[in-house]
Amino acid sequence: MARRKDHTHEEIRTLAVGILMEHLQSFPPETLSLRKVAQRVGYSPATLINVFGSYDQLLLAANAQTLDQLSARLNNAQTRHPGGLEQLLAFAEAYLEFARQHRYQWQLLFQHRMPDGETVPHWQQQRIDSLFAAIENALSQLAPAAPAAELQLASRTIWASVHGICALALDDKLFAGSHIHGTPMMSSLIRHYVSAWCQQHNAPGATNNKGN
Amino acid sequence: MARRKDHTHEEIRTLAVGILMEHLQSFPPETLSLRKVAQRVGYSPATLINVFGSYDQLLLAANAQTLDQLSARLNNAQTRHPGGLEQLLAFAEAYLEFARQHRYQWQLLFQHRMPDGETVPHWQQQRIDSLFAAIENALSQLAPAAPAAELQLASRTIWASVHGICALALDDKLFAGSHIHGTPMMSSLIRHYVSAWCQQHNAPGATNNKGN
DNA sequence: CTGGAATTGTGAACAGTGTTTATTATATGA
DNA sequence: TCATATAATAAACACTGTTCACAATTCCAG
Numbered sequence: 001m002a003r004r005k006d007h008t009h010e011e012i013r014t015l016a017v018g019i020l021m022e023h024l025q026s027f028p029p030e031t032l033s034l035r036k037v038a039q040r041v042g043y044s045p046a047t048l049i050n051v052f053g054s055y056d057q058l059l060l061a062a063n064a065q066t067l068d069q070l071s072a073r074l075n076n077a078q079t080r081h082p083g084g085l086e087q088l089l090a091f092a093e094a095y096l097e098f099a100r101q102h103r104y105q106w107q108l109l110f111q112h113r114m115p116d117g118e119t120v121p122h123w124q125q126q127r128i129d130s131l132f133a134a135i136e137n138a139l140s141q142l143a144p145a146a147p148a149a150e151l152q153l154a155s156r157t158i159w160a161s162v163h164g165i166c167a168l169a170l171d172d173k174l175f176a177g178s179h180i181h182g183t184p185m186m187s188s189l190i191r192h193y194v195s196a197w198c199q200q201h202n203a204p205g206a207t208n209n210k211g212n
Numbered sequence: 213m214a215r216r217k218d219h220t221h222e223e224i225r226t227l228a229v230g231i232l233m234e235h236l237q238s239f240p241p242e243t244l245s246l247r248k249v250a251q252r253v254g255y256s257p258a259t260l261i262n263v264f265g266s267y268d269q270l271l272l273a274a275n276a277q278t279l280d281q282l283s284a285r286l287n288n289a290q291t292r293h294p295g296g297l298e299q300l301l302a303f304a305e306a307y308l309e310f311a312r313q314h315r316y317q318w319q320l321l322f323q324h325r326m327p328d329g330e331t332v333p334h335w336q337q338q339r340i341d342s343l344f345a346a347i348e349n350a351l352s353q354l355a356p357a358a359p360a361a362e363l364q365l366a367s368r369t370i371w372a373s374v375h376g377i378c379a380l381a382l383d384d385k386l387f388a389g390s391h392i393h394g395t396p397m398m399s400s401l402i403r404h405y406v407s408a409w410c411q412q413h414n415a416p417g418a419t420n421n422k423g424n
Numbered sequence: 425c426t427g428g429a430a431t432t433g434t435g436a437a438c439a440g441t442g443t444t445t446a447t448t449a450t451a452t453g454a
Numbered sequence: 455t456c457a458t459a460t461a462a463t464a465a466a467c468a469c470t471g472t473t474c475a476c477a478a479t480t481c482c483a484g
Binding site: 028030111113152153154156157160161162163164165166167168169171180184185188189191192193195196197199200 | 323364372374375381397400407412
C-alpha cells in the first residue's frame with residue numbers, strides 16, 4: 001500500500017509542476033485539479049499535499065516557473081535592445097508576446113490571489129525589482145535630469161499600463177467587437193507617454209514638475 | 213415539501229443578487245457559494261438553479277448590476293467635467309475610486325471568465341460602447357483633425373492602461389513594496405499620453421502619422 | 425364542487441473538489 | 455534481527471454545483 005517509488009521530494013515537485021505546465025499549454029487552469037495532476041504524475045493526491053503543503057502552493061510553484069520564463073524573455077529583450085525607447089518597446093512587446101504564447105500560464109499567474117495578507121515570495125519580489133530597475137534605467141537615459149521619485153512613478157505607470165493592455169488584449173472582455181490588436185496599443189502607449197515625459201523632464205529649467 | 217412562497221421569478225432574482233452584492237461589500241467572491249446564497253435567500257439551491265440556470269449566471273447577474281453602478285459613476289463624472297482633458301481625468305479617477313470602494317464587486321467582474329467562446333451580453337456591450345464613445349468624443353475635442361482610426365486606437369489604449377493601473381493598484385501583485393498609489397499614476401498616464409497625442413495630431417500638416 | 429393538469433419547490437443523490445488522518449508497506453540503522 | 459523512521463496511500467470529511475424524481479400547491483375545465 002505504500003510501495004516505495006524512489007523519487008526525491010524535489011523530483012516529485014518538478015514532475016508535478018511539469019505536468020501542470022504541459023497542461024497549461026493547451027487548457028485553461030480551471031480544467032485542472034489536484035486529483036488529476038496526482039493521477040497523471042502517478043502519485044496519490046495525499047502525496048502531493050505532503051510534498052507541496054497544499055494545492056495552492058503547487059499552483060504557486062508553477063507560477064514561479066512562469067515568472068522565470070517571463071523574466072528570461074525580458075532579459076533577452078534587454079540585451080537585444082539595450083537602453084532608451086527601443087528597450088521599453090522591446091519590453092512591452094516581449095511581455096505581450098509571452099502572454100499570447102502562454103496565455104494559460106499567464107492567466108494563472110494573475111488570477112491566483114494570495115490567501116489573505118501573505119507576503120509575496122522574495123524570489124518574485126526580486127524579479128519585479130530588477131524589471132523596474134531596468135525600466136528606470138532606460139528612462140533615466142532619456143532624461144538624465146529626472147529625479148528618482150519621477151522615475152519610480154513613470155516606471156510603475158508604464159508597467160501597469162503595459163499589463164492592462166496585455167490583459168485586455170488576451171480576453172477581450174472590454175473590447176468585444178472592435179478588433180484592436182495589442183501591438184499597436186503597446187506602441188502607441190510607450191511612444192506617446194515617453195515622448196511627453198521626456199519633453200517634461202528635459203525642458204529648460206528642469207526638475208520642477210509642471211503640475212501632476 | 214413545496215410550500216408556495218409567493219415570489220416572482222424576478223423577485224427571487226433581485227433578492228439573490230441583493231444578497232450576493234451585500235456579501236461582496238465585505239468579503240471576497242470565493243467565500244460565497246450557491247448553497248450559502250440559497251440559505252440566506254430562503255430558498256433551496258435547486259430553486260436558484262431553476263431561476264438562474266446556473267450559479268455562473270447568478271454571478272453574471274451580479275456583474276450586470278456592478279457594471280450599471282460603474283456606468284452611472286462614469287456618466288456622473290462626464291456631466292461634472294464635460295469634454296477635454298478634465299473629462300478623461302475624471303473618468304480615470306471615477307473608475308479607480310469605484311474599484312477601491314467596491315473592490316470585491318470589481319474583482320468578481322473581471323476574474324469571472326466567460327465559458328468558452330460565448331458572446332458578451334448585449335447590455336454589457338452597450339455600456340462599453342458608450343464609454344468608448346465618450347472617450348473618443350473627449351479626444352476629438354482636443355484634436356479635431358484626428359482620423360477615426362486614431363481616435364479608436366487612442367481610446368482603447370487609454371482605457372486598457374487605466375484598467376491596468378486600477379488592477380495593480382488594488383492588489384499589489386506587481387508593486388509589492390513600493391508604495392505607489394493609483395491616483396498619481398492615473399494622472400501621470402493621462403496627462404503625458406494625451407499631451408503627446410494632441411501634439412502629434414495638431415501638428416502643422418496634420419493627418420499623417422509620424423510613425424506608430 | 426370536482427378532478428386532472430400545470431406550476432412551484434425541494435430532498436436526495438451524484439460526481440467532483442481540497443484536505444486530514446489512520447494505517448500499511450518499505451527501508452534504514454543499531 | 456528488530457525497533458524505528460520514512461514513504462505512500464486508502465478512506466473519510468466537508469465542501470462544491472448540478473440533476474431529477476417527486477411532493478405540495480394552484481388553476482382551470484367539466
